[in-house]
Amino acid sequence: MEALLSSTIQRSNVLTMKELQNRIMEEIEKNHRYQHPVSILVLHGIGDPNDSEESLLDLARLASDRVRHIDLVAADRNRIVVLMPVTDREQAKTVQQRLVTGLEEELVVVNIANQQLMSYPDDADLFLNLARRPVPRHRHS
DSSP states (O other): OHHHHHTBSTTSSEEOHHHHHHHHHHHHHHHHHHOOOEEEEEEEEESOTTSOHHHHHHHHHHHHHHSOTTOEEEEETTEEEEEEETOOHHHHHHHHHHHHHHHHHTTOOSOEEEEEEEEETTTHHHHHHHHHSOOOOOTTO
């Protein structure tokens, strides 16, 4: 239980980026073993750049409430990342639309500068780049 709490931000459903990166690598290994698809949605520039880290975490918690129970959410540097195991690109588009619409309906997101949807193995280089990118130190990482 303690290990689980240390991998989440403030005991929420939002993972740290480091934990999400570990999970991305696990999902890539599962893809190699079972050929299950996996997708990632990155919402770049979400919210106001001047917002606090806590405001971003609040948005990430809302996002976590609006995705499927198998999906994992992390927040970092004005972006929200959603890992969607056993999800191909077409299924991921449905999750993306539902998530963005839900956040807009809550009137909590006035602008999402860029949305990036990637699926493994088609976008293997992007997956590996995200999984291996250095994570800046935050208070909760």
